[in-house]
Amino acid sequence: MATESPAVPSGPAAPSFPIARHAFRRFYTNYTARTVLQAIVTIWAVITFTFFLIRLMPGNPVEVYVDFLVNQQNMTYDEAYSRAASQFRFDPNVSLVTQYVEYMGQLLRGDLGLSITSSGTRVIDQIARFLPWTIFSVGLGLLISFTLGVILGTIMAYKRNTAIDHALSFLASVLSAVPNYIWGLFIILVLGVQLNLFSVGGLRGNYDPSLQPGFTLEFIGSVLKHAFLPVLIYVIGSIGGWMLNMRNSTVSTLGEDYVNVARARGLTSSRILLAYVGRNAALPMFTLLAINIGFIIGGSVIIEELFVYKGIGSFLFWSITQRDYTSMQGVFLIITISVVVSNLLADLLYSRLDPRVRVSGGK
Numbered sequence: 001m002a003t004e005s006p007a008v009p010s011g012p013a014a015p016s017f018p019i020a021r022h023a024f025r026r027f028y029t030n031y032t033a034r035t036v037l038q039a040i041v042t043i044w045a046v047i048t049f050t051f052f053l054i055r056l057m058p059g060n061p062v063e064v065y066v067d068f069l070v071n072q073q074n075m076t077y078d079e080a081y082s083r084a085a086s087q088f089r090f091d092p093n094v095s096l097v098t099q100y101v102e103y104m105g106q107l108l109r110g111d112l113g114l115s116i117t118s119s120g121t122r123v124i125d126q127i128a129r130f131l132p133w134t135i136f137s138v139g140l141g142l143l144i145s146f147t148l149g150v151i152l153g154t155i156m157a158y159k160r161n162t163a164i165d166h167a168l169s170f171l172a173s174v175l176s177a178v179p180n181y182i183w184g185l186f187i188i189l190v191l192g193v194q195l196n197l198f199s200v201g202g203l204r205g206n207y208d209p210s211l212q213p214g215f216t217l218e219f220i221g222s223v224l225k226h227a228f229l230p231v232l233i234y235v236i237g238s239i240g241g242w243m244l245n246m247r248n249s250t251v252s253t254l255g256e257d258y259v260n261v262a263r264a265r266g267l268t269s270s271r272i273l274l275a276y277v278g279r280n281a282a283l284p285m286f287t288l289l290a291i292n293i294g295f296i297i298g299g300s301v302i303i304e305e306l307f308v309y310k311g312i313g314s315f316l317f318w319s320i321t322q323r324d325y326t327s328m329q330g331v332f333l334i335i336t337i338s339v340v341v342s343n344l345l346a347d348l349l350y351s352r353l354d355p356r357v358r359v360s361g362g363k
Contacts (some may be wrong), residue, residue: 113326123330134311138296141234149242157250170242182239204308217273253281294342
């Protein structure tokens, strides 16, 4: 007698777990995809941490403004609180979880929200107003210090163990050991106040307020004049590190076998420097440059306050003093993205220059 075949159950097929595991394994072993995912998770974690951290600071926007009205304008507490409550778009009684959910919903829509203390002003507009000045000043200082540091570091390596090397190494060590705001105070107090080499008050701001912004020589000259001291401080504070890093990288490259072979072939020193030493020694420097670019935005708070330079650092300082939560979160978000993205680019650059990074990272 013929037996009947078992009935095949109808309905949707069961999920293929081996296929899902295989897809996950392929994704995890993909260095680029894994690095991008880590960057996204890092940005979310930092945003969440800063959101709750700034709300743990003593005082909130309403309390800070009420204190100002009571002490400076001699209002009663009830009058001051009534004005603050009607002026600010902030309710301190709303739970932190509700505020966090609303904020993350705004971010997913690409909205940084409205400033709490500047009624009706969008945070993205405030950032767009101040950020270009910081990028200009700190970016120009970083470019100058990097270029000079690479050149001087190469000279130090070629003249190693000579008087030039010792002098430049000592100078670089001093410059890198002293914080840049100390150099800023030194220039203001000694060169500006004591020696009266320049007018401290005349260089406040980003440009001469009597000028109309535009692409004119007079306006560009005023911008460069007002940015000169902040840029100088950024150069002084960072050039020492570039010099020492480039010196160490060049000295290491000079000991490679292919450099000795090039010398044995009778190549000139300039050819060896340009074609063999300089190119290979500078590769780690460009990776460091990519990382440092991310810190442009966050490293300007003290310097911009010292020289009253209206950039994103000065705006962040004002937001902290006023407890403007949305403005603070907007600036911290920009700083986080710039740092994480710069490190991401550095990782991807290294993975292209050295494939062993991708292989070892996937194991």
